[in-house]
Amino acid sequence: MSENKAIQSQDDVFPDPFYTLENGKIQAGKLAVIILGDHTGTKGLDHIKFHETGMDSGEHYVYDIGSEDVVKALTDYIGGAGVYTWSICNNYSRLLIETNRSEAQCITTHAEGVPIPSNVDITDEEKQRRIDAIYKPYDAAVQAQIKKVLDAGGIPVVVALHSFTKRFANLDRPEEIGVMNFGDKRMSKAMWLVSHSLGYRVEMDKPYDGRFVVDAALRRATEELLLPNVFLEVRNDLIDTPEKADLIAAFLSGRIIDAARDPSVHAPISSVTPTYTEFSADYFGRYFEAACRGERLEYGCCKCDPGPLLLPEKK
Numbered sequence: 001m002s003e004n005k006a007i008q009s010q011d012d013v014f015p016d017p018f019y020t021l022e023n024g025k026i027q028a029g030k031l032a033v034i035i036l037g038d039h040t041g042t043k044g045l046d047h048i049k050f051h052e053t054g055m056d057s058g059e060h061y062v063y064d065i066g067s068e069d070v071v072k073a074l075t076d077y078i079g080g081a082g083v084y085t086w087s088i089c090n091n092y093s094r095l096l097i098e099t100n101r102s103e104a105q106c107i108t109t110h111a112e113g114v115p116i117p118s119n120v121d122i123t124d125e126e127k128q129r130r131i132d133a134i135y136k137p138y139d140a141a142v143q144a145q146i147k148k149v150l151d152a153g154g155i156p157v158v159v160a161l162h163s164f165t166k167r168f169a170n171l172d173r174p175e176e177i178g179v180m181n182f183g184d185k186r187m188s189k190a191m192w193l194v195s196h197s198l199g200y201r202v203e204m205d206k207p208y209d210g211r212f213v214v215d216a217a218l219r220r221a222t223e224e225l226l227l228p229n230v231f232l233e234v235r236n237d238l239i240d241t242p243e244k245a246d247l248i249a250a251f252l253s254g255r256i257i258d259a260a261r262d263p264s265v266h267a268p269i270s271s272v273t274p275t276y277t278e279f280s281a282d283y284f285g286r287y288f289e290a291a292c293r294g295e296r297l298e299y300g301c302c303k304c305d306p307g308p309l310l311l312p313e314k315k
């Protein structure tokens, strides 16, 4: 496995927005797995006066605990099984800039109710600087890699790897692995089918519903080209040491390969389910409010219910 730490950035305040890992060689007609570690990073906290928040820099929401270890181990395992693998890990905290949201929503003013001092009154210039230094290079690197795979005749499947807390506000979340999608269910369905009965509590569309996340990094990477993709959330108490992360990665790597080799995952689709903008607006805000009441905001329980979710159409 080779690691590229020397990502050049022109910005002297926010250098090196990410690093990438590569294992194997792209082969025409063969699978190529691309893994996004959107929330692996913790850099940039001083810049947002994080010490004033009263939060602990090692806690969830600053970053996704264990996700970097899982991304690294997945790259090892999947590449080691002969499937070309390329991964990207964000170096910066989502509190500095949230690459897993749209550009409009990429500055988080409140982390689960706690105001982030330097984000509440951010200037347009400062926001643009973070976008130019981190957000855009991250997207560009992913897009360039997808193009490289396609140009070489590889068959890309894109995976985002995140982690979540067992307890969120007053809500218990007993699921251990969440298999989520943004409307194109091909890969998430296959992933669930090959993993839900094998010792972990694997659930679809949990811990929250990815279909209402506007402009997640995985979505930006895959939607235009209609590439198969899956958004994985692992409960962070299962991956909070490198050894535990390795166990989960060993499990997930085999399941990702099994699912990605299912022909149905590569069946052509003509579009991805449209974004339900009305329901999506402040989806996480309402999810948090419901969790404070000990309830899980689920599809269909909300007044602005967007109607039935559509499956991707086959060509």
Ligand SMILES: [Zn+2]
Residues within 6 Å of the ligand: 038, 039, 064, 162, 163
């Ligand atoms: Zn995350």
